[in-house]
Amino acid sequence: xxxxxxxxxxxxxxTGAQAQYVTNNKRVADVYFQNKDYYAAAExxxxxxxxxxxxxxxxxxYAFEVKMKxxxxxRAEYEYCVYQLANSLRLYKDFRGAEAWYxxxxxxSDPKYTLSLFYYGESQRSNQKFNDAITSFKDFLSKYKTNxxxxxxxxxxxxxxxxxxxxxxxxxxxxxxxxxxxxxxQGSNYAPLLLNNNFYFTSSRPVAVGNKTETIRxxxxxxxxxxxxxxxxxxxxxxxxxxxxxxxxxxKVGTPEKGKEFAAPAFSPNGRVMYLTIxxxxxxxxxxxxxxxxxxxxxxxAPKMLGTEVNIEGxxxxxxxxxxxxxxxxxxSDRPGGLGKFDLWYCRIRSDGTLSEASNMxxxxxxxxxxxxxxxxxxxxxxxxxxxxxVGMGGLDFYESSGDFGSWSEPRNVGYPFNSSKDxxxxxxxxxxxxxxYISSDRESVCxxxxxxxxxxxxxxxxxxxxxxxxxxxxxxxxxxxxSTQEMKFTTAEDGKYSFRINSNRQLKLIAQRNxxxxxxxxxxxxxxxxxxxxxxxxxxxxxxxxxxxxILENILYDFNSYQLNPASEAILDKLYQKLVDNxxxxxxxxxxxxxxxxxxxxLKLSERRAKSCVDYLVGKGIAASRMTSKGYGFSKPIAPNQxxxxxxxxxxxxxxxxxxxxxxxK
Numbered sequence: 001x002x003x004x005x006x007x008x009x010x011x012x013x014x015t016g017a018q019a020q021y022v023t024n025n026k027r028v029a030d031v032y033f034q035n036k037d038y039y040a041a042a043e044x045x046x047x048x049x050x051x052x053x054x055x056x057x058x059x060x061x062y063a064f065e066v067k068m069k070x071x072x073x074x075r076a077e078y079e080y081c082v083y084q085l086a087n088s089l090r091l092y093k094d095f096r097g098a099e100a101w102y103x104x105x106x107x108x109s110d111p112k113y114t115l116s117l118f119y120y121g122e123s124q125r126s127n128q129k130f131n132d133a134i135t136s137f138k139d140f141l142s143k144y145k146t147n148x149x150x151x152x153x154x155x156x157x158x159x160x161x162x163x164x165x166x167x168x169x170x171x172x173x174x175x176x177x178x179x180x181x182x183x184x185x186q187g188s189n190y191a192p193l194l195l196n197n198n199f200y201f202t203s204s205r206p207v208a209v210g211n212k213t214e215t216i217r218x219x220x221x222x223x224x225x226x227x228x229x230x231x232x233x234x235x236x237x238x239x240x241x242x243x244x245x246x247x248x249x250x251x252k253v254g255t256p257e258k259g260k261e262f263a264a265p266a267f268s269p270n271g272r273v274m275y276l277t278i279x280x281x282x283x284x285x286x287x288x289x290x291x292x293x294x295x296x297x298x299x300x301x302a303p304k305m306l307g308t309e310v311n312i313e314g315x316x317x318x319x320x321x322x323x324x325x326x327x328x329x330x331x332x333s334d335r336p337g338g339l340g341k342f343d344l345w346y347c348r349i350r351s352d353g354t355l356s357e358a359s360n361m362x363x364x365x366x367x368x369x370x371x372x373x374x375x376x377x378x379x380x381x382x383x384x385x386x387x388x389x390x391v392g393m394g395g396l397d398f399y400e401s402s403g404d405f406g407s408w409s410e411p412r413n414v415g416y417p418f419n420s421s422k423d424x425x426x427x428x429x430x431x432x433x434x435x436x437x438y439i440s441s442d443r444e445s446v447c448x449x450x451x452x453x454x455x456x457x458x459x460x461x462x463x464x465x466x467x468x469x470x471x472x473x474x475x476x477x478x479x480x481x482x483x484s485t486q487e488m489k490f491t492t493a494e495d496g497k498y499s500f501r502i503n504s505n506r507q508l509k510l511i512a513q514r515n516x517x518x519x520x521x522x523x524x525x526x527x528x529x530x531x532x533x534x535x536x537x538x539x540x541x542x543x544x545x546x547x548x549x550x551x552i553l554e555n556i557l558y559d560f561n562s563y564q565l566n567p568a569s570e571a572i573l574d575k576l577y578q579k580l581v582d583n584x585x586x587x588x589x590x591x592x593x594x595x596x597x598x599x600x601x602x603x604l605k606l607s608e609r610r611a612k613s614c615v616d617y618l619v620g621k622g623i624a625a626s627r628m629t630s631k632g633y634g635f636s637k638p639i640a641p642n643q644x645x646x647x648x649x650x651x652x653x654x655x656x657x658x659x660x661x662x663x664x665x666x667k
Contacts, residue, residue: 031217344372
């Protein structure tokens with residue numbers, strides 16, 4: 001890749017305007033801005049402000065800030081240009097420069113610059129200054145009195161910044177590497193697609209335009225500017241061999257058409273039909289169908305625009321995706337009937353290749369903002385798509401949902417580092433498990449999407465389930481492993497062993513259970529899981545029980561003639577507490593027994609108080625009183641003789657009789 005300074009210089013030369021009709025830099029900048037050429041607009045707003053065009057290592061000049069503080073006839077024009085410069089940089093995705101200029105415009109008193117503070121927070125979030133962004137968004141909400149979409153978005157942004165802080169503190173198990181070869185050349189490089197060992201992608205790398213020029217105008221057609229023809233034209237390319245190699249050969253595929261740009265191809269399962277996005281200049285994007293005469297995609301027929309089931313006049317349809325079974329075409333569109341700006345839609349592909357009318361994928365998938373670039377795995381029934389309308393890391397984030405086009409689960413953010421604080425979009429797998437593949441992201445770029453390889457890492461969780469009493473392996477034990485997003489089950493064989501392979505290092509819960517055994521629940525936090533790629537718990541033992549058969553709680557001790565629990569007894573009860581927490585449906589009777597010193601009435605009352613003190617302790621720790629009953633039996637149920645056959649006292653027997661028990665009364 002070229003150094004950033006050289007890339008900016010190339011961009012500047014390619015869009016440099018010669019104001020043959022207009023000499024006012026502000027007016028030229030406005031024309032570029034209205035025509036969405038934000039890089040050129042920024043350069044001319046800088047000229048209007050007498051600011052250098054070099055923004056590498058950029059900070060706002062101190063002299064300019066001093067000048068802005070002075071009242072002058074040109075102050076209104078200065079404020080306008082500063083705000084528009086910030087907007088141009090933001091829309092060009094140069095958030096570092098945008099943040100610096102919004103830092104000035106956020107203090108303007110004119111109400112028309114009120115959104116500066118919102119965009120200032122947005123730029124800070126994109127620059128991973130999440131705590132600063134939270135402060136800015138809260139400041140915006142305190143000052144902005146209009147209850148509209150910006151109010152709602154600011155609240156989502158605050159939640160997203162908190163989410164990002166958490167995600168970056170606890171990274172998920174992914175490895176990323178940017179392709180460092182000819183694939184990531186000049187311009188934007190995005191929408192990777194692997195098909196039949198061919199690596200397709202879209203690129204806006206420059207093409208030769210010579211001295212050709214074009215004229216652009218403002219919205220009122222009063223101001224026009226002649227500029228060099230834009231050499232950054234989107235087209236579809238393919239790379240030969242392994243896309244991860246240090247060097248590869250890149251070639252443009254398909255037949256170029258003058259004035260048209262091509263992007264984001266999708267193929268039918270047999271590779272003979274291709275769908276792609278085509279547009280002309282500033283016109284709406286449409287989805288076309290191309291017949292491919294060779295399975296390698298080298299030779300195309302003339303593109304044919306799809307009908308109104310996909311394309312509607314005056315609206316955009318883009319980013320086609322065909323499911324591997326050839327049954328569905330998914331695309332993104334701002335057509336009427338949607339829930340947000342761009343929604344995901346789908347058509348059924350009939351056996352003859354024709355399409356059904358498009359159906360919206362519904363509010364489980366689509367948000368009020370942009371939902372784009374779908375990928376669906378027909379085997380796992382998981383949908384992966386990008387959205388900027390939900391809580392996430394920022395910009396477009398990947399979200400995953402399970403479903404079958406009839407219903408969908410709530411989409412979950414795939415998290416960091418799969419997502420970044422900028423735009424992350426377009427996934428193509430390189431295996432059937434979706435455990436590795438390629439995405440597009442501008443996470444390491446000032447302005448442009450680049451292609452990255454992503455690979456899931458996995459952690460192994462394994463161990464053996466044993467009987468606590470016999471220390472022998474237990475078969476038929478069900479072991480469940482879960483985190484916040486998934487749940488997996490394993491049933492042990494005669495060896496009692498279990499094993500999981502999981503793409504998660506967040507807090508995990510492992511539950512081991514077997515019929516007529518107490519269930520055991522173990523949790524592992526991030527710090528424990530981050531130490532190793534294998535978590536081995538060689539011995540998880542389960543205690544068996546029989547309904548209504550007492551189990552002695554060893555070493556529950558009381559002072560003489562007392563029913564108050566001492567610390568040692570509380571420690572024993574804490575183990576019973578954990579059993580009741582792990583086995584949330586169990587109900588128990590907790591009983592106390594005495595030896596035969598004293599009267600029967602006295603011992604009965606003492607044992608009742610002791611049993612109740614145990615129940616009260618467990619209630620105090622949070623166990624529902626309805627799950628427990630207390631019962632005192634006095635010395636009516638000895639388990640050992642209080643006297644020896646000779647009539648002498650039996651201290652050992654008395655000690656055994658002074659016991660506390662519990663029994664399961666209901667599973």
